[in-house]
Amino acid sequence: MRRVALLGLLLAGVAAALGGTHVRAASAPGHDADIWWDGLGHDSRSAVYRQPEGAVTAGTQVKLRFRTFHDDATAVTLRAYFTNPGREDLVDMHIVASNVPCYMQSDFGCDFWEATMDAGSMGTVYYRFIVHDGPKTVYYEDDSDVREGGWGKPYDSSPDWGWALTVYDPNFKPIDWLKNAVIYQIFPDRFRNANTKNDPARGSPKKYVWSKEKRYAYPHGDPSHETTPALDRITRMPWLSMPEGGRLWVTSPSLSTSQAAASLRFGARADQPKLWSCSIGRAFFASVRSGHIMSAWA
Numbered sequence: 001m002r003r004v005a006l007l008g009l010l011l012a013g014v015a016a017a018l019g020g021t022h023v024r025a026a027s028a029p030g031h032d033a034d035i036w037w038d039g040l041g042h043d044s045r046s047a048v049y050r051q052p053e054g055a056v057t058a059g060t061q062v063k064l065r066f067r068t069f070h071d072d073a074t075a076v077t078l079r080a081y082f083t084n085p086g087r088e089d090l091v092d093m094h095i096v097a098s099n100v101p102c103y104m105q106s107d108f109g110c111d112f113w114e115a116t117m118d119a120g121s122m123g124t125v126y127y128r129f130i131v132h133d134g135p136k137t138v139y140y141e142d143d144s145d146v147r148e149g150g151w152g153k154p155y156d157s158s159p160d161w162g163w164a165l166t167v168y169d170p171n172f173k174p175i176d177w178l179k180n181a182v183i184y185q186i187f188p189d190r191f192r193n194a195n196t197k198n199d200p201a202r203g204s205p206k207k208y209v210w211s212k213e214k215r216y217a218y219p220h221g222d223p224s225h226e227t228t229p230a231l232d233r234i235t236r237m238p239w240l241s242m243p244e245g246g247r248l249w250v251t252s253p254s255l256s257t258s259q260a261a262a263s264l265r266f267g268a269r270a271d272q273p274k275l276w277s278c279s280i281g282r283a284f285f286a287s288v289r290s291g292h293i294m295s296a297w298a
Contacts, residue, residue, distance in 0.1 A: 029072035029108055033134040037154045039069030039102065039110060040140050042129060044149040044163045048103065057170035060119040066129050066140070070099040070109040077130040078115045081162065084123030091115045093129075119167045126162030128152075177282075184280045 029036045042065070043049045051063045066076050078091040093113040102110035119125060128141040131154075139158040143151065147164045275283060 029069035031071060031074055031133060033136045035131055035133045035136055035138045035154075036069050036072050037138065039067065039072055039106070039108065040131060040138070040154050041067040041102075041104075041151065042140060042163075043151050044142075055166040055168055056119050057172075058119060058122050058167050059170070060167070062117045062119050062165065064093075064115055064117060064127065065096070066093060066113045066131075067102065068111050068113065068131065069102075069106075070111050073111070073113075073131050073133050075132040076113045077132070078117065078127060079130055079162070080117055080125055080127040082120050082123060082125050084121045084167075089117070090130075091117065119165065122167050122169055125165040125167060127165065128158070128160075128162040130158075181281045182279055183282045183284055184275055184278075185284045185286060187286045 029039065041049075045053065047053055049065045049067075052060070056062060064078060066078075068076065076093040078089075078093055080089045080091065081087070082089070093115040095111050096114040097110075097112040099109035100112065102108070117125070117127070126147075128139065131138045131140060139155045141152050141155060141159065141161040142149070142163050143153040143161075145159070145161050147161065149163060152161075152163070272283075
């Protein structure tokens with residue numbers, strides 16, 4: 001019996017270490033100081049959880065909902081931070097649907113909690129949820145600091161990754177030519193190679209090919225890299241090679257790439273008739289700036 005008990009404790013410890021699997025004291029959710037993470041949910045892109053969806057005008061009343069397993073939480077608090085005027089609000093949520101289907105496969109019913117929030121003035125509202133079951137507290141927030149929206153995830157401690165709600169001027173009028181427009185985003189550094197004559201020399205993918213143009217380097221090297229001035233140079237890589245950030249052997253944050261820059265405008269122009277034939281009404285050119293990783297990736 002002792003061996004069985006020890007084995008059970010060992011397996012429970014391994015499970016907790018591997019995935020945050022909670023060792024349940026009960027076979028069903030309840031008011032027992034234990035919150036079942038599987039039942040928690042909020043999807044900022046769904047009208048079930050947020051109305052209205054998307055950006056809202058100043059002063060809009062926004063209805064937010066949160067899901068828990070039935071009787072698994074004693075309280076849920078909505079935490080909202082308003083960038084204008086820099087204010088935090090804590091709002092108690094109340095149950096509006098009890099022991100109903102969870103909108104997912106589950107052996108248990110769910111409770112849906114709701115609170116209405118005034119969007120306030122123009123700016124951004126960051127909101128997240130604090131779930132209580134007696135002394136137990138779990139935080140439910142966006143699943144990354146990028147704040148892309150959609151479903152979130154639970155945390156034992158808050159990373160402060162609230163969903164972003166944009167609040168705009170009610171007098172703003174949509175641009176007529178943008179209505180129902182099909183917009184194609186072009187990343188000029190890899191859209192089309194229209195002039196192969198200016199391509200950098202091909203060679204080993206792991207070999208630096210330094211640009212000889214002076215505008216691509218500090219005149220005498222960056223003072224912070226006096227012993228390795230080459231790190232201040234821009235590498236000219238073969239067409240279609242990986243941009244900065246995709247090459248694991250790049251160790252210097254100041255190192256950037258240049259990919260057939262002279263081909264940018266002409267490559268897009270050459271394909272313009274093809275774009276228009278696909279019912280694309282507008283083309284948006286992403287910026288190309290040396291040393292900026294966000295302009296190196298689609």
